[in-house]
Amino acid sequence: MREEVREFIFKNFLFDDSGDSLDDNDSFLEKGIIDSTGMLELVAFLEEKFGVRIEDEELVPENLDSVARLVDFITRKKVPS
């Protein structure tokens, strides 16, 4: 999952496929990687790729603002509660 998320971020926001310019804990916001519409692209990708549904109130940096947080968030979502 981590690799898929990283690949998406690199190809769609960084336009770079070398894979070495972003640490898993780097904040997308602080690094200016994802803008307002980027957020929508990201959510669409997560929903399609991992079969989850993301609610509006889940659109917060705690869930989405780094590769590590995204992986955590999706992992939690995929575990049926």
Next chain:
Amino acid sequence: MCGIAGIHNFRGTKTESLEAVSRMLSAIFHRGPDGFGAFYDREVCLGHARLSIIDLSGGAQPMSNEDGSVWITFNGEIFNFEELRAGLEARGHRFRTRSDTEVIVHLYEDYGAGCLKHLNGQFAFAVWDSVKKELFIARDRLGIRPLFYAERSGSFYFASEAKALFATGALERRLDPAALDEIFTFWHTVAPRTSFEGVHELPAGHYLVLKAGTLSRHKYWELEFPEEFSNISFEDAMDELKALLVDSTRLQLRADVPVGAYLSGGLDSSVTTALIKNYTGSKLQTFSVAFEDENYDESPFQKEMAKALGTEHNEIRCTYGDICDSFQKVVWHAEKPILRTAPSPLFLLAGLVRQTGFKVVLTGEGADEVLGGYDIFKEAKIREFWARMPESNLRPLLLKKLYPYLPAFQGQSRFYREAFFNNGLNDASDAFFSHRPRWEMTSKNKMFFSEGLKSAIAASSPESMMKLTLPAAFKSWPVVARAQYIETRGLLSGYILSSQGDRMAMGNSIEGRFPFLDHRVVEFAATLPLHYKIRGINEKYILKKCMAPHLPERIVKRTKQPYLAPDSKSFFKDGQAADYVEELLSERKIAEYGYFNPKPVSLLLNKCRKGTAIGFKDNMALVGILSTQVLHRQFVEKFDCSGELPEGVLKIVNDNRSVLLCVKK
């Protein structure tokens, strides 16, 4: 409207000089296909390509004063020429024609550079005073008509478009790296910089004097906001604004050919159209762009307005394919990288106007800058309000009221919206506080710049270039006035009136006229208290109030829509880009031209092929990179401006005989 060109101190024979000027005119044939003239003396050669609008039989140019000592080549309109003429005749000047051109010649004789403050109009012209041996070149206050110039090996060249300068063969053709830096920040270059190294643009409200081998540039007009805004009552301000708009519309309808109007479906062009119908009694034809993509289409509002005013309405329907197919021509005319495709439909619209038999259209351009229509003004107001209490939870909620027409913007979570507008929030005294979020967003696409381009621009900064152009009082103005200044002096002349305006219209031999940009309207609006223009976050409030009686309620109450056209989507069909797009964005061509990094561009191209490039940033990147590549191909790699001017039509005016010159192709 017309195209002008000229050379001072040409190193060559008379024939060579005239041939060079005829090549220049050939390159801008589209600006004036109705007639061609040239004036020659030992020091200077002036050329003119004419689109005849006033005094169809007598207005040929270049034109002189009574004794042939002062000559002019002029592009544009002087709307108050009849009033000026009366004064000049009273002072003993004799007129040979009924044209506005001749008025400038005599005014210049009387006042020199001081003639400019008498002119109400849109103009770029050159006057040669053969007694003083002085070349005087001026451009209108707001930059409606273009003027480019260059110096090489002791010779001075000027023309309405840069391509005419290159047509002389005397200049190298290179894109200026700093221009790309500026365009990928502001969407325009900061005049006098242009896209091309060594080619300068005369900034709006400036003139040049070339005398004894020395070139000097002077500012004669500036957009100034007062230290204290006027204490005029709202009712009086409404009456005065309306009276000024009625008068500017009346003046701008002066022409010896029929005048049409654009109708976008929004407030501003509805106002100009209503003014024509209600106050001048002119029979009117209106013109609109409708879009295949309904997200951009405003045709129901256009039709409603046309019906309400009883105009004869014409419409062109713009498809994705139309935008793609016209894009290379659009860049050829714009002579600049563009970050949006919005100029393309306007180019097609001007084509429709031409086919319908019109040469002149009035539009609503300028109202947003002058009367506070853009969301960036409201955005600045809200951000400043928020900056005064950054810990407030409620103040930033106002941001959601902005950009109601952008689904992606409306769909984002509060946190991300606030993170975007928080940019630069800690310093409301920052000169560019209002524009910080927009410019930083646009600048992100510099990540596509090649290492070579990045190192070429490392020492300069677009913002510091723009700071140099600001008037001294700028710092003391309120945030919204500063934002209005930046929009008017920057984007309006650098993009809206040029890439989207003059070039697209003149590309089809059409002249645009702009009642909101009459300098009396601009100057009056600048004195008004800001809340007359934007009340709370209700934009162009005073305009809506004073024009409401003449407009359908639905038009006045309508949420403002910015003019947009489909961007990256236009270039792709079934996951495949048009041939020229694939080629120019290929890793090979990107590497060959050297402005961008091939790999990231190919990833962007992939994203666009899949149709997932939905944001502003990606769309600006694609259109910006593609237009830069097109520009390089057309102006640097191969340059072909021949073939427009028919052979043997140039008339030499000063020795009173028609010399038919062959244009060398």
